[in-house]
Amino acid sequence: MSTSQITFLKGHGTENDFVIVPDPDNALDLPVPVVARICDRRAGIGGDGLLHVVRSAAHPEARDMAEQAEWFMDYRNADGSVAEMCGNGVRVFARFLQRAGCVAEGDLAVATRGGVKRVHIAEDGDITVSMGRAVLSGSGVTVTVDGRSWEARNVGMGNPHAVAFVEDLAHAGKLHSVPPFSPRSVYPDGVNIEFVADRGPRHVAMRVHERGSGETRSCGTGACAVAVAAARRDGVDPAKTGVPVTYTVDLPGGTLVITEYPDGGIDMTGPAVIVAEGVLDTAWLETVIG
Secondary structure (H helix, E strand, O other), X not given: OXXXXXXEEEEEXXXXXXXXXXXXXXXXXXXXXXXXXXXXXXXXXXXXXEEEEEEHHHOOOOHHHOOOOOEEEEEEEOOOOEOOXXXXXXXXXXXXXXXXXXXXXXXEEEEEOOEEEEXXXXXXXXXXXXXXXXXXXXXXXXXXXXXXXXXXXXXXXXXXXXXXXXXXXXHXXXXXXXXXXXXXXXXXXXXXXXXXXXXXXXXXXXXXXXOOOEEOOOOHHHHHHHHHHHHHHHOOOHHHHOOOEEEEEEEOOEEEXXXXXXXXXXXXXXXXEEEEEXXXXXXXXXXXXX
16 A cells, blocks of 8 residues: 555445545555455445545546546445446545535536546535436346246446346345346346335335445435336336436435436436545555455
8 A cells, every 4th residue: 555544434325335535646556355345344444335536637447538527436346346337426426525625516527437427416415416328228137036036127327237126125035145137148247136116106116236245225326227117117218208207216225316308318316425534544454465
């Protein structure tokens, strides 16, 4: 490590929690074992993922986005693997930038591996992220848990999702490990799997197994994928009706509001909270590297 101490913060969006590591100049080396140890809930700080905060111009994966977005969300899953996007993570990322005085209420852009995301910080505290467009594939999978099977819709939100509609969320099981799905070839790099139950008109509830993290309290891209899949199932595809459609999505950690527009754009609105700040002792992290 390049310093004796590393500043970190802890935040969450609808209880999808993250360790935030500010590193504007991309000076820190954060290998997979280090990220995994930081996110470990017993041996580390604990989190569903890590938000590495870097100026776009300083990161080789984001330099071509620097003119559009000053800041890059270098997102890592809890196991240390790299991920394209995290919807709840973007909101928490924006809240950190606001807390740090880098941005104010209003509009900003955040670079991610899933592209540049437009963000709005409202006066009431909620944060809206323009999540881009969903990519729907005809290549779905069959998900099986405890002898029950469901056809799951393939929805891309900058990262892969398989959305299965179930009668009871308890049918998803414990979700500690990846629910079996086939054919495996549809998602060669793994997938986030959502189980969805109806709660009312344009109102659903979901549980999710996130790739690289296990079951989480919330998943922003997953909530968007669920809303898109529900709109197609319900026959209210905005591209066909010409009318925006909004779904309320209940997750174990809270509620997100998802709106899809006729042009395919998707907005996600919800809270984001910073709960703590501290320092990591790199002497401890050195023991992880060996």
